[in-house]
Amino acid sequence: MTTVETNAAASYQRFMPADHPVQYLAPDGTDVESAARYARTSDDRLLEMYRSMVHGRRFDQQATALTKQGRLAVYPSARGQEACQIAAALCLGPQDWMFPTYRDSMALAARGVNQVELLGMLAGYWHCGYDPKQYHVAPQCTPLATQLLHATGFAYAEAKQGRDTVALAFCGDGATSEGDFHEALNFAAVFRAPVIFLVQNNGFAISVPLARQSAAPSLAHKGVGYGIGSEQVDGNDPIAMMSVMDEAVNYVRAERGPVIVEAHTYRMDAHTNADDATRYRKADEVEGWLARDPLSRLDAYLGGAGLLTDELRTEITVSADADAAELRAGMNVEQSVDPEDLFRFVYSTPTPALLDQREQIAAEIAAGELS
Amino acid sequence: MTTLTMAGALNAALRDALTEDEKVVVFGEDVGTLGGVFRVTDGLMRDFGDDRCFDTPLAESGIVGFAIGMAMSGYKPVVEMQFDAFAYPAFEQIVSHVAKLRNRTRGSLTAPMVIRIPFAGGIGGVEHHCDSSEAYYAHTPGLKVVAPSTVADAYSLMREAIADPDPVIFLEPKRLYFSKDDIELTKNEPIGTAVVRRPGTDVTVLAYGPTVSVALQAAEFAAEDGRSVEVVDLRLLSPFDDATVAASVRKTGRCVVVQEAQSFAGVGAEIAARVQERCFHHLHAPVLRVGGLDIPYPAPKLEHFHLPSADRVLDAIERLQWNDTPDLSTAVSV
Ligand SMILES: Cc1ncc(C[n+]2csc(CCOP(=O)(O)OP(=O)(O)O)c2C)c(N)n1
Numbered sequence: 001m002t003t004v005e006t007n008a009a010a011s012y013q014r015f016m017p018a019d020h021p022v023q024y025l026a027p028d029g030t031d032v033e034s035a036a037r038y039a040r041t042s043d044d045r046l047l048e049m050y051r052s053m054v055h056g057r058r059f060d061q062q063a064t065a066l067t068k069q070g071r072l073a074v075y076p077s078a079r080g081q082e083a084c085q086i087a088a089a090l091c092l093g094p095q096d097w098m099f100p101t102y103r104d105s106m107a108l109a110a111r112g113v114n115q116v117e118l119l120g121m122l123a124g125y126w127h128c129g130y131d132p133k134q135y136h137v138a139p140q141c142t143p144l145a146t147q148l149l150h151a152t153g154f155a156y157a158e159a160k161q162g163r164d165t166v167a168l169a170f171c172g173d174g175a176t177s178e179g180d181f182h183e184a185l186n187f188a189a190v191f192r193a194p195v196i197f198l199v200q201n202n203g204f205a206i207s208v209p210l211a212r213q214s215a216a217p218s219l220a221h222k223g224v225g226y227g228i229g230s231e232q233v234d235g236n237d238p239i240a241m242m243s244v245m246d247e248a249v250n251y252v253r254a255e256r257g258p259v260i261v262e263a264h265t266y267r268m269d270a271h272t273n274a275d276d277a278t279r280y281r282k283a284d285e286v287e288g289w290l291a292r293d294p295l296s297r298l299d300a301y302l303g304g305a306g307l308l309t310d311e312l313r314t315e316i317t318v319s320a321d322a323d324a325a326e327l328r329a330g331m332n333v334e335q336s337v338d339p340e341d342l343f344r345f346v347y348s349t350p351t352p353a354l355l356d357q358r359e360q361i362a363a364e365i366a367a368g369e370l371s
Numbered sequence: 372m373t374t375l376t377m378a379g380a381l382n383a384a385l386r387d388a389l390t391e392d393e394k395v396v397v398f399g400e401d402v403g404t405l406g407g408v409f410r411v412t413d414g415l416m417r418d419f420g421d422d423r424c425f426d427t428p429l430a431e432s433g434i435v436g437f438a439i440g441m442a443m444s445g446y447k448p449v450v451e452m453q454f455d456a457f458a459y460p461a462f463e464q465i466v467s468h469v470a471k472l473r474n475r476t477r478g479s480l481t482a483p484m485v486i487r488i489p490f491a492g493g494i495g496g497v498e499h500h501c502d503s504s505e506a507y508y509a510h511t512p513g514l515k516v517v518a519p520s521t522v523a524d525a526y527s528l529m530r531e532a533i534a535d536p537d538p539v540i541f542l543e544p545k546r547l548y549f550s551k552d553d554i555e556l557t558k559n560e561p562i563g564t565a566v567v568r569r570p571g572t573d574v575t576v577l578a579y580g581p582t583v584s585v586a587l588q589a590a591e592f593a594a595e596d597g598r599s600v601e602v603v604d605l606r607l608l609s610p611f612d613d614a615t616v617a618a619s620v621r622k623t624g625r626c627v628v629v630q631e632a633q634s635f636a637g638v639g640a641e642i643a644a645r646v647q648e649r650c651f652h653h654l655h656a657p658v659l660r661v662g663g664l665d666i667p668y669p670a671p672k673l674e675h676f677h678l679p680s681a682d683r684v685l686d687a688i689e690r691l692q693w694n695d696t697p698d699l700s701t702a703v704s705v
Binding site for chain 2 (some may be wrong): 126127128131132133134138139143146148149150151152153154155156157158160161167179180183184186187190191341344345346347348351352353
């Protein structure tokens, strides 16, 4: 490959996709000899990661259960994607921002977003549910790939103001086919925006397999054409995820430029609770991926290394159960809604037409026609 | 007093805003070295640096989405869409995110910005260069939609749009870019009011952007026939200034709405409905619309068939039942 003369060329080539996803742990939790392309994350952080992954999975399970009780309109599960989402949350500093999608709730919970607020959108109370500024987490985005541009503009603007902010934007494999994905990569490269694009390649966009999204050697390779450093990683290998994400954050912060990380993973449940995944994938495929479960992989490794005792396991499970119980209890309390909210946040001040409509709603409430 | 073209007045407004507020940034396609295809950003990059006024990759969704992120971080982007029909790739970002960010986040995050769109026709442009897309934006809650018709308003409305805490779609009538006037560079009141351009007593003609001069011309002709026409320049389509419009129509008892855009489901339909709701008992005739034909914007050699002319406005005025016996069969819009 010839070297293109750009200001970015020298540094981004440090980050070129390997032929195979970076992997530190085999599915059985044993070390993979050939790894070590990146500094390996510490055992302390791996224990933190384990704790957070157990909590993440429990949260996901609880949210799924809440759909069955009618508490949530819908829930897009991320079971199987714990390593990706938790690594994403843990690699960021408090000043950094996340730009997530609907499927990244576990990452948000790990970031510290209040669980009940986090599900406020799916429970139907409020489109965002939480205050983005409080957690440095943009609203979960539903129109695919659109948030990647917000992350890019935001990262650029923060750097321009001399702030040391990294923006981490999430998307799925399907979203890489959208125009905004490409526009975001291009803008980020041209403007040297400190943004990480984390593509969680879970194999499917609802029912459509990866082969229908892309014929590229990998989704990480898409960075190459834009002059963006890129890497692919085993998304079910918690050590690899953490090591690569740490490196990505360091790189982005130091170089003030973007990076794309493709995490190869699998969505163990259907697209949402409303989807029937048996229509488009076979049971043995799912079985195969269950054997690569990121949580049991880390459990096996930490257990084998003598870092995770049964006692600690129990302690973590109990604490995750307690969180889930708290979430259940929180979601069982019917929150009040304020009809004034309908009009308060459309413009900075309600227009005359909105004031008329506000009066109309107030009158209907007063007449007992609405409550 | 300074003599300026509308493009020059817009340039002066951007210049003054860039000087006063360091968070204002101007970007888009060809806005830097070239100064924009209509020269509205002429010299801004030279004078303020390519940090404040810069060219982006050629991608409209990218420009608007990037502006959202910058706005979230505290900037006030003023972005240029090169031509009306080339703003469509950015439509999703505009309606799903620019318009809704405040609402989705209960005001925690907002996306105040100005999206400048050279719009409408009458310049003999080839296809995709002459669309009137205002209805799409006016139909979107969360956006303000502005269209100046005078050089002075171009300056003032642009200053107000930049100062506004809400996102503004700023529609610049292409055919007026090089119209000239002597103006004071002053800011008026915040965005929100229509203005009476010509007082009259017999009929109100409502117009905006490129059709205001058409309405004024029709008013001149009508005066020769002894009809006193009041011309109201709407200036903003959203939020709509019902008060100024209703006061005028209640006074005159007759109303014609003029728009260059295709008529069906256009802004004029909304305006006619609002006038009828508010002024029914004052009206001597149905509100009529004079609009473009319901066709894709025609090729240059045919555009004069499409564009509302002063004659068509006059025709509509004549059909407003000036006799005592109403004849509803004539209440058909062009
Ligand atoms: C612009 C747009 N088109 C279609 C949809 C409907 N939709 C929601 S999720 C989805 C699949 C997304 O797949 P992928 O990007 O791989 O993410 P995943 O759901 O697997 O996490 C589709 C088509 C949407 N949300 N936005």
